[in-house]
Amino acid sequence: MKRRGRKSGKTFKKSSGVSKIKYIDFINQNYRPTKNDLICLFRVEPAKGIKFEEAVGRVASESSNGTWTDVSIESSLIKELAAKAYYIQPPWTKIAYPHQLFEEGNMSQILSSIAGNIFGMKAVKKLRLEDIYWPETILNSFRGPTHGLRGVRKILKIYDRPITATVPKPKVGLTTNEYIDVAKEIWLGGVDLIKDDENLTNQSYIKFSERVKKMFRLRDKIERETGERKSYLINITAPYKEMIRRAKLVNDYGGEFVMIDILTVGWSALQSFRDINEEYQLAIHAHRAFHAAFTRDRRHGVSMKVIAEVARIIGVDQIHVGTVVGKLESPLTDVKALIQICRETRIKENMKIKILKKDWGKVKPIFPVSSGGIHPGLIPKIIEIFGNDLIIQVGGGVLGHPGGPRAGAKAVRDALEATINNINLEEASKHSRELREALDKWGYKTPI
Ligand code: CAP
Ligand code: MG
Numbered sequence: 001m002k003r004r005g006r007k008s009g010k011t012f013k014k015s016s017g018v019s020k021i022k023y024i025d026f027i028n029q030n031y032r033p034t035k036n037d038l039i040c041l042f043r044v045e046p047a048k049g050i051k052f053e054e055a056v057g058r059v060a061s062e063s064s065n066g067t068w069t070d071v072s073i074e075s076s077l078i079k080e081l082a083a084k085a086y087y088i089q090p091p092w093t094k095i096a097y098p099h100q101l102f103e104e105g106n107m108s109q110i111l112s113s114i115a116g117n118i119f120g121m122k123a124v125k126k127l128r129l130e131d132i133y134w135p136e137t138i139l140n141s142f143r144g145p146t147h148g149l150r151g152v153r154k155i156l157k158i159y160d161r162p163i164t165a166t167v168p169k170p171k172v173g174l175t176t177n178e179y180i181d182v183a184k185e186i187w188l189g190g191v192d193l194i195k196d197d198e199n200l201t202n203q204s205y206i207k208f209s210e211r212v213k214k215m216f217r218l219r220d221k222i223e224r225e226t227g228e229r230k231s232y233l234i235n236i237t238a239p240y241k242e243m244i245r246r247a248k249l250v251n252d253y254g255g256e257f258v259m260i261d262i263l264t265v266g267w268s269a270l271q272s273f274r275d276i277n278e279e280y281q282l283a284i285h286a287h288r289a290f291h292a293a294f295t296r297d298r299r300h301g302v303s304m305k306v307i308a309e310v311a312r313i314i315g316v317d318q319i320h321v322g323t324v325v326g327k328l329e330s331p332l333t334d335v336k337a338l339i340q341i342c343r344e345t346r347i348k349e350n351m352k353i354k355i356l357k358k359d360w361g362k363v364k365p366i367f368p369v370s371s372g373g374i375h376p377g378l379i380p381k382i383i384e385i386f387g388n389d390l391i392i393q394v395g396g397g398v399l400g401h402p403g404g405p406r407a408g409a410k411a412v413r414d415a416l417e418a419t420i421n422n423i424n425l426e427e428a429s430k431h432s433r434e435l436r437e438a439l440d441k442w443g444y445k446t447p448i
Helices: 051-063 107-116 149-154 176-189 208-226 240-252 267-280 305-312 332-343 374-385 405-419 425-431 435-441
Strands: 039-046 083-088 092-097 125-132 164-165 193-194 231-235 257-261 282-285 318-320 367-373 389-392
Touching: 039 051, 039 107, 051 083, 051 092, 051 125, 051 267, 107 267, 125 305, 149 164, 149 282, 164 367, 164 405, 176 208, 176 405, 208 231, 208 240, 240 257, 240 267, 257 374, 267 282, 267 305, 267 425, 305 318, 332 367, 332 374, 367 405, 374 405, 374 425, 374 435, 405 425, 405 435, 425 435
Parallel strands: 164 193, 164 389, 193 231, 231 257, 257 282, 282 318, 318 367, 367 389
Antiparallel strands: 039 092, 039 125, 083 092
C-alpha cells in the first residue's frame, strides 16, 4: 500500500516490515572512511547497564539519521547517510559521517548534528566531542579568514616579533574620556593594540559611537607621534544587525579590527558577519568567553580544539587559546594542540594528544592569542611555548604596574624585546626601571 506524502505528492514506499536499522548497525569496524567523510573523535562513558558498543551505536545513530525506535518509513538514502563507528577503543571511538549528511556552508546545521542531542542521551553518562577531521568539501564551503596571520602582520607592519595587546582595566566602569586617557598611556608605552574587554560594548557611560570616534582619532595621533602602527580591537558584540552597524562605524573611522565574543553571539551570527565583512575587510578578533562552560570537563562537552577549528573555518583572524602559565586553566597539551590548529596547514593524527588529521587547504592560518593573568615576568615562558607568531594580551599586568599604564606597557615591551634577543629579564631590568618594578611586584609567579 502506497501512502501519498502530503506536500510533495511523493509516495513513501511502506516497507514490508519496518526499517531494521538498529543502534548496533551504526557500528562497522571494517569501514574505512573516505576522504570526503567528516570524522569525529568522541570520548564515551556509557550509562550504567549499557555496553560501550551500545552507547557508541546510539551516539552514531542519534547524530546522523537514526532514532530510538524502528520506524516504518524506509528511504533509499537511509543506509548511505548513516554514520559508521569504525574505531572502538574504550573510552574512545571514531565515527565517520558521509558529507551528504550535512548542508555545506551551514555550520549551525553541522554542529546540530554532531554536537547536538547526543550529549543529553540517557545511554551516555558522559560524552565529549574531542576533535574533528574536516573534509575538503566542507572546508571549501566556508569563507575562512579574511586576512589570517600573515594579513594581520601586514596590517600592523610588524613582521619580526609577537604582537602585544592590552585591555584597559577595570573591565568596565571607565567613562569614554577615562578610557581614552588610559589608552593613550598604553599606546605611548609601546603596546601595539588596545583591546576592549569581553563585556565592554555600549554601556551608558561609554557609548560605542563616541568611543569608536575618539579612539581612532587618538590612534592616528599616536601613530604620528611614535612612528609605530597602532590599532584597536573594539568589541562589536551585540544583536546581529547592531553588530553590522557598529562594524560600519569602525570602517568609517579607519579601523582595521573588530572583536566579537564568538560564542555568546553564536555561530550563525559569526558566519553572517563574516559574509558581510567581505565588504569591510576587517580583521576579526575572536574572544571565547563562555567556552569553559563546556570545554573544561575533559569527560563531557566539546573541546576547545573543536571551537578553534570551527572559528578558523568560518573565518576569524585571531583567537584566544590560553597561556599554560596564566590565571585561567589551559594545560600545555591543549595549548600546543590549539597552536597547531591555528597556525599549521597540515596536521598529522596524534592520538596521544587526541588530535585528528587536518588538511586546511586554502583556509589561512590564524593568530593564537595568549591572554589571562600575564605580566612581564611570564613573557619568556609564553614565548618558549608559542614562539614568535602570537598575540600576547596583558591587561592587569600593565594596568597594575606601580608606575602606571605607560610604565606597565613599557615593561611588557622591554620584557618582549629582551626575550626575543635571548637576554634574561634580570639582566634586561638593569636598563629598564619599568621592567625592574614589574619584576619586583610580580616576579615570575603564576597568578591564581
Ligand atoms: C584577560 C582578560 C581576558 C582573558 C580571557 C580577562 O585580562 O581580558 O578576557 O584572557 O581568557 O578579562 O580576564 P588580564 P582566555 O590580562 O587582566 O588577565 O584568554 O583564556 O579566553
Ligand atoms: Mg577580558
